[in-house]
Amino acid sequence: MHITVIGSGYVGTTIAACFADLGHEVTAIDIDEAIVETINDGQAPIDEPGLEELLETHAGDRLTATTSYDPIPESDITFLAIGTPSNEDGSIDLTALEAAAEATGEALADKRDRHLVVIKSTVTPPSITDDLVPAIERGANNPNVSVGMNPEFLREGSAVEDFTHPDKLVVGTTEAWATDRLKDVFEPLLEAHPAPVVETDPETAAMIKYANNAFLASKISLVNDLGNICKEFGLDAYEVMDAIGLDDRISEQFLRSGVGWGGSCFPKDVNAITAAAKAAGYDPAVFEAAVEVNDRQPERLLTLLEAHVDLEDARIAVLGLAFKPRTDDIRNSRAIPVINGLQRRGAEIVAYDPVASESMSTEFPEIEYAESADAALTNADGTVVVTDWDEFATLDDEFQTMANPIVVDGRRIVEPTDDIIYEGLTW
Ligand SMILES: NC(=O)C1=CN([C@@H]2O[C@H](COP(=O)(O)OP(=O)(O)OC[C@H]3O[C@@H](n4cnc5c(N)ncnc54)[C@H](O)[C@@H]3O)[C@@H](O)[C@H]2O)C=CC1
Numbered sequence: 001m002h003i004t005v006i007g008s009g010y011v012g013t014t015i016a017a018c019f020a021d022l023g024h025e026v027t028a029i030d031i032d033e034a035i036v037e038t039i040n041d042g043q044a045p046i047d048e049p050g051l052e053e054l055l056e057t058h059a060g061d062r063l064t065a066t067t068s069y070d071p072i073p074e075s076d077i078t079f080l081a082i083g084t085p086s087n088e089d090g091s092i093d094l095t096a097l098e099a100a101a102e103a104t105g106e107a108l109a110d111k112r113d114r115h116l117v118v119i120k121s122t123v124t125p126p127s128i129t130d131d132l133v134p135a136i137e138r139g140a141n142n143p144n145v146s147v148g149m150n151p152e153f154l155r156e157g158s159a160v161e162d163f164t165h166p167d168k169l170v171v172g173t174t175e176a177w178a179t180d181r182l183k184d185v186f187e188p189l190l191e192a193h194p195a196p197v198v199e200t201d202p203e204t205a206a207m208i209k210y211a212n213n214a215f216l217a218s219k220i221s222l223v224n225d226l227g228n229i230c231k232e233f234g235l236d237a238y239e240v241m242d243a244i245g246l247d248d249r250i251s252e253q254f255l256r257s258g259v260g261w262g263g264s265c266f267p268k269d270v271n272a273i274t275a276a277a278k279a280a281g282y283d284p285a286v287f288e289a290a291v292e293v294n295d296r297q298p299e300r301l302l303t304l305l306e307a308h309v310d311l312e313d314a315r316i317a318v319l320g321l322a323f324k325p326r327t328d329d330i331r332n333s334r335a336i337p338v339i340n341g342l343q344r345r346g347a348e349i350v351a352y353d354p355v356a357s358e359s360m361s362t363e364f365p366e367i368e369y370a371e372s373a374d375a376a377l378t379n380a381d382g383t384v385v386v387t388d389w390d391e392f393a394t395l396d397d398e399f400q401t402m403a404n405p406i407v408v409d410g411r412r413i414v415e416p417t418d419d420i421i422y423e424g425l426t427w
């Protein structure tokens with residue numbers, strides 16, 4: 001099948017490369033010329049394990065990238081994988097996606113065969129009928145074009161692996177031929193890795209995506225609430241969570257308490273579904289509480305640090321800047337409120353991350369960036385661990401180069417020893 005994928009970010013590039021690997025002919029379309037050139041050179045525009053290998057194999061062969069929308073009518077199906085960020089009030093900002101949807105409609109104006117436009121971006125259910133279908137129709141109201149929704153569940157840092165080993169495939173369509181076409185795209189993937197296929201309408205498919213993300217984010221906040229209680233009682237939250245994770249109804253996944261959830265999706269998606277629910281007249285109390293608990297965790301981390309060291313003019317090492325390990329993405333990283341909190345308290349900050357220092361230096365150009373954890377720790381009056389990079393698990397003698405070996409761990413990654421003053425956030 002010939003597939004066009006519009007938007008070559010984390011999702012677009014991953015799915016374009018994986019579709020090519022499944023044997024499809026793929027055209028990736030992005031407005032950013034540098035991204036298009038990178039893909040055509042067989043390189044990955046983002047840092048994701050396994051992605052560069054796929055692009056090296058397929059670029060120039062089954063996969064080509066372009067800034068032009070012209071290939072759209074020649075393809076059988078188009079996936080829209082454009083960013084859906086937040087407005088100031090937390091509601092979904094559809095500007096970029098609507099522009100791409102309208103341009104896609106225009107490109108399909110004269111198409112005589114059936115064409116399926118699939119929304120891959122995370123969008124609120126009402127926005128499909130209220131904004132996106134009208135945007136495509138503004139481009140051209142062609143009855144041969146059908147609109148579907150196929151939410152994506154991949155995680156950054158394991159995008160290729162997650163895409164190729166899905167828990168489920170959600171197919172949101174309005175016509176039988178559209179369902180068949182979307183399922184045909186995934187047929188080779190499901191043959192290799194069978195997964196349940198949920199066939200539904202586009203709005204329910206969109207809601208499934210928010211329910212998934214809001215559930216997981218709320219689960220972590222619930223775990224953080226429990227973790228904070230454990231800490232107050234002098235108990236180890238991880239021992240408690242390991243036990244409750246044995247209950248199949250709870251599951252052992254996403255039970256890691258600490259400095260909270262960040263990234264490009266959980267924060268914006270919980271805010272977007274909350275705003276959409278409020279616009280529809282319902283106040284989602286649990287989601288609001290989940291955000292509040294999440295906002296509190298960085299402050300709790302700093303309060304624990306303050307109990308050991310006066311932060312005014314203290315040199316504090318921040319270990320980990322990415323929102324999670326194995327990515328250079330700092331969007332909504334918990335390191336941002338941690339650094340803000342340290343700055344408010346007058347601390348001097350030295351930060352280290354294996355890959356995300358450059359991204360963070362655009363956000364905080366004024367702080368110092370070290371080349372290694374060792375260098376960051378040298379002469380520091382205290383350290384906070386914000387991202388659970390594997391390399392922090394092996395830190396040991398490095399803490400002895402600190403002026404004061406005080407370690408406040410926001411991710412339960414450092415091995416406590418008698419030679420350091422170790423404080424866990426929820427243990
Ligand atoms: N990042 C992730 O792990 C996941 C993201 N999602 C959702 O997928 C969507 C895309 O997210 P990301 O890939 O992270 O976004 P991104 O911001 O990394 O990529 C979006 C791309 O679209 C391009 N673009 C913008 N306007 C365009 C236009 N008119 N025509 C062509 N290209 C255009 C941009 O240049 C950029 O390369 C969002 O709705 C997000 O919530 C869903 C699952 C996972």
Ligand SMILES: O=C(O)[C@H]1O[C@H](OP(=O)(O)OP(=O)(O)OC[C@H]2O[C@@H](n3ccc(=O)[nH]c3=O)[C@H](O)[C@@H]2O)[C@H](O)[C@@H](O)[C@@H]1O
Binds near residue numbers: 152261
């Ligand atoms: O819609 C999206 O973009 C994606 O959002 C998340 O994926 P992602 O944000 O890439 O990463 P996660 O592994 O979910 O981690 C999110 C945040 O939660 C934190 N987290 C995760 C798990 C846990 O037990 N505790 C915890 O604090 C992580 O440190 C990180 O800051 C979802 O897991 C994906 O299914 C979804 O597709």
